[in-house]
Amino acid sequence: MPEPGMISFLKGMIHPVMCAVCGRGCGQFLCPDCSSGILPIDINRCCWYCGTPLLSSGAREGICSSCREPGLNFTRHRSYTFYSGNMKRIIKKFKYSKIYGLDNALAGFLHKTYRKYFIRESIDYIETVPGEHTKKLTKKFSKIVKIPFKGNIIKIRDTRRQSGLDLGARKINILDAFKLRNCLIYRDKNILILDDVWTTGSTLKEICRVVRCGGARKVFLLTLARGA
Ligand SMILES: [Zn+2]
Numbered sequence: 199m200p201e202p203g204m205i206s207f208l209k210g211m212i213h214p215v216m217c218a219v220c221g222r223g224c225g226q227f228l229c230p231d232c233s234s235g236i237l238p239i240d241i242n243r244c245c246w247y248c249g250t251p252l253l254s255s256g257a258r259e260g261i262c263s264s265c266r267e268p269g270l271n272f273t274r275h276r277s278y279t280f281y282s283g284n285m286k287r288i289i290k291k292f293k294y295s296k297i298y299g300l301d302n303a304l305a306g307f308l309h310k311t312y313r314k315y316f317i318r319e320s321i322d323y324i325e326t327v328p329g330e331h332t333k334k335l336t337k338k339f340s341k342i343v344k345i346p347f348k349g350n351i352i353k354i355r356d357t358r359r360q361s362g363l364d365l366g367a368r369k370i371n372i373l374d375a376f377k378l379r380n381c382l383i384y385r386d387k388n389i390l391i392l393d394d395v396w397t398t399g400s401t402l403k404e405i406c407r408v409v410r411c412g413g414a415r416k417v418f419l420l421t422l423a424r425g426a
């Protein structure tokens with residue numbers, strides 16, 4: 199019986215790992231060339247809470263109009279980059295084509311943003327929006343930062359896809375769609391919730407509401423990309 203290492207080596211000879219963007223059989227799911235074009239959001243002025251880039255004039259104290267409305271229920275959200283180009287391609291490959299070997303590359307982008315904005319927060323648990331691909335990504339990230347992923351947020355009813363709905367319809371679509379498996383473990387804890395894409399934030403804000411109802415002290419949000 200050959201060793202497991204030998205088996206994967208032989209598999210690699212037959213089906214070499216290809217870059218999910220350019221398709222070159224380079225042995226990596228995302229080659230350095232395709233990765234190097236995915237640049238972090240670098241803005242001087244963004245909303246203190248949700249990270250939306252702000253025009254220098256017209257905004258008060260660096261807080262966007264949406265976050266000035268009552269009911270803000272998270273402490274800070276940041277995305278690694280914008281939802282376009284190669285990042286959009288690899289998120290689609292990861293989510294729809296289930297190329298889960300991209301988990302390492304994607305978790306690496308999250309880690310960069312985590313180190314920049316969240317490392318000084320004492321985060322107790324990592325969570326995510328329920329879904330197969332988000333769970334894979336969160337498990338990988340949780341191992342990198344050595345903070346437990348609890349999987350305590352569950353979806354309790356079907357919802358329509360959010361894309362194509364306007365803001366009001368998105369909020370209604372997602373309302374009361376989630377609950378906590380164990381409603382005691384978040385009490386006085388700081389939670390970091392991950393997701394792939396932030397568009398209007400409706401889903402994440404609804405999850406924050408549920409997590410806050412469970413007694414969480416601070417809720418932070420980290421996504422790969424934000425709608426441009
Ligand atoms: Zn490539």
Ligand SMILES: [Zn+2]
Nearest residue numbers: 245248262265
């Ligand atoms: Zn904001």
